[in-house]
Structures are given as structure tokens and as C-alpha cells.
Amino acid sequence: DIQMTQTPSSMPASLGERVTISCRASQGISNYLNWYQQKPDGTIKPLIYYTSNLQSGVPSRFSGSGSGTDYSLTISSLEPEDFAMYYCQQYDSSPTWTFGGGTKLELK
């Protein structure tokens, strides 16, 4: 199975700050990498697919990049609604689609 390691596991940050969350795969995943946001009530929202494609309706302050084994999600200027959990997910390895351990973005 492909293991996905997210860093950091938690990140204190301030409003307006630029933050980057990293996701590393245990082997190359050919850009088959998605990002999701989860709010405290459990609601899960898709953000980015295939490394860098923004889901319709997601603000442009979110962006994704990466290749090979290393990927990242960047939020250019934090808004209050961005404080949540973030998960990466690979879909290179059929049929086991695995998620990262999550990053909790907290208000500093």
C-alpha cells in the first residue's frame, strides 16, 4: 500500500498568514493527489484534484502543487473559515485509495 504522510500534524497560524501543508507519498503517485477540508462538525469538502486543479467554488487563495512523491497545499491568506482539518488522498494505487493522517490548522 502507498502510505501518505502529512506534515505538520497541527499548525497554529494567524489570520492573513500564508500557510503550506505537505503530503509525502511512500512512492511516486504521478500527480494523482487530491485535497479535502473537514470542519469540526464532520463535513468534508473537496478542495483540489489531480494535484493542482481547484474544485469549482473553492476560493483562489487555495492552491496545490507537487510531483513525484511530494505535494503541498497552500492557502495564501488565511480567512476565519479556513481553520479546519486538511487531508490529502492518493489515487495512483488501485484499488486502495489512501489518505494522509491530516493536518489541523488552528488559530494562533
Next chain:
Amino acid sequence: QVTLKESGPGMLQPSKTLSLTCSFSGFSLSTSGMVVSWIRQPSGKSLEWLAAIDWDGDKYYNPSLKSRLTVSKDTSNTQVFLKITSVDIADTATYYCARSWELWYFDFWGPGTMVTVSS
């Protein structure tokens, strides 16, 4: 408007079979490339993909749980089901269903249903 909603027993005893239903609207599972997956999340932990069924009736399972999982859909293509046999405490989690279309990218999720396994 695409919506999905999970339903389940809430609580069940160890060794029983867990039956979950995903009811959805706003899309047709008979559309080429459409897939509905089951994903779970124990409290405080990450997400684990469990199983999926696609528009053509093909089924996909997490190899680590395959022997205990059965995914199916109804003939009207408006519900997807998941059965997990021989549950134990480790199966306590919130269970989500999610849609994907032509990519293994979950673009719509249900709110989740919490399942507790306890004697």
C-alpha cells in the same frame, strides 16, 4: 443538486453484521464513470477508504478488509449499500459515502453516520 446521506443502526454488538445505506439524489449511478464509495473515520483519526461500486456494477474493495465487506446497489440506482460482517470495537467510526465521477476524486460527500460497536 447532488446530495448523499448515510443511514445505519447507530449501535450494534460485536460479531454482528453492520448494514449501511447511502441514499443519493442529483445524479444517476447509471451514468458512465460514476462511482459511489464508502469511507470511514474513527473518532480523532484519519479517513479510510473501504469500498466502491461503479456505474457498471463493478465493485472495489480495500484489500485489508475485503473478506468482510460487501457493496451493492439497488436496481433504481438511487441507493448504495455496505455490509460489514463480524464487527468489533475497531469498526466504531463515522461512515461516509461519497461520489466520484471519472476520477477517484470524491467531489460530494454525505454528512456521515456514526456507528458504535459495543456489547
